[in-house]
Amino acid sequence: MKAYLGIDVGSVSTNIVVQDEAGTILAGLYLRTKGRPVETIQSGLKEIKQSLPGDIEICGVGTTGSGRYLAGVMVGADVIKNEITAHAVAATFFVPAVQTVFEIGGQDSKIIIIRNGVVTDFAMNTVCAAGTGSFLDQQAARLGIPIHEFGKLALQSTNPVRIAGRCTVFAESDMIHKQQMGHPLKDIINGLCEALVRNYLNNVGKGKEILPPVIFQGGVAANAGIKAAFERALGMEVQIPPHHDVIGAVGAALLAREEMALNNKTTNFKGFFISDLTYRTSSFECDGCPNSCEIAEIYEEDRVIGRWGARCPRWDIIQEEKN
Secondary structure (H helix, E strand, O other): OEEEEEEEEOOOEEEEEEEEOOOOEEEEEEEEOOOOHHHHHHHHHHHHHHOOOOOOEEEEEEEEOOOHHHHHHHHOOOEEOOHHHHHHHHHHHHOOOOOEEEEEOOOOEEEEEEEOOEEEEEEEEOOOOOOOHHHHHHHHHHHOOOHHHHHHHHHOOOOOOOOOOOOHHHHHHHHHHHHHOOOOHHHHHHHHHHHHHHHHHHHOOOOOOOOOOEEEEOHHHHOHHHHHHHHHHHOOOEEOOOOHHHHHHHHHHHHHHHHHHHHOOOOOOOOHHHHHOOEEEEEEEOOOOOOOOEEEEEEEOOEEEEEEOOOOHHHOHHHHHHO
16 A cells, blocks of 8 residues: 655654555654654654554655754655645645635744635744743643643633733733632633734734635644634634644645655655664754854764755765765
């Protein structure tokens, strides 16, 4: 059976998906990166291999996310794409008529505007963590509420409390103040959901024409309170696509399938055995010019297999081999 592998390495989660030629998900995995992307990729590949049938043949691999280059050189990716492209491709696969994509992950958030199947505009918030999954995790832990119960509690509220949501520090202090005033917890949580949506629309979505169908994806899409707050703010339905939590990896796999079909080539995938190899990373500052680029590199066993961070090709692996 021919299949395609997609890997999305983010700051909070690493997602791995295997899908067949029709796009059906054969296996999907959501893992916490925990600051160790190399180890997480290796353990994820080992785990997902065990859940696949023995007759699977990986015919293409795509990587995306902030750690896409690292993952790409480790596994032998055929295509390495940014998160905007991967999320847009996955959204149009599940909802072909989609015009607006909201994506909120662990550390950043995005909005993607699509018209007639083509990305026409996008914006990202990578500076402030307000409204992202890590902030919601932090508040759920502080309140002693399992994160999967957070949204359900918000839906029980009929009188949300207004929370300052422009900054994580202000939001947390405002929540504590409202707790001390005696407001019910469900109203405070619902107020936080509304504040986070307000912050997203006023910053990430500022100046963007939001038209239906609207798709909400990323890990935070599992929070029913945030979804409901979006629908109240916009006055329109917000859809949650299948596999919303690993949808970046789905997009990477779809891009790999497209790449292999267009170029009719053999995959560069090294194989699942890389989960048993030894990898290490290091970095150094190049002194070749005033740019002083910080070069990151990764070793497979004792061999350098990838470098990135340079503004010129001086440290490219291909260039090194030619010399």
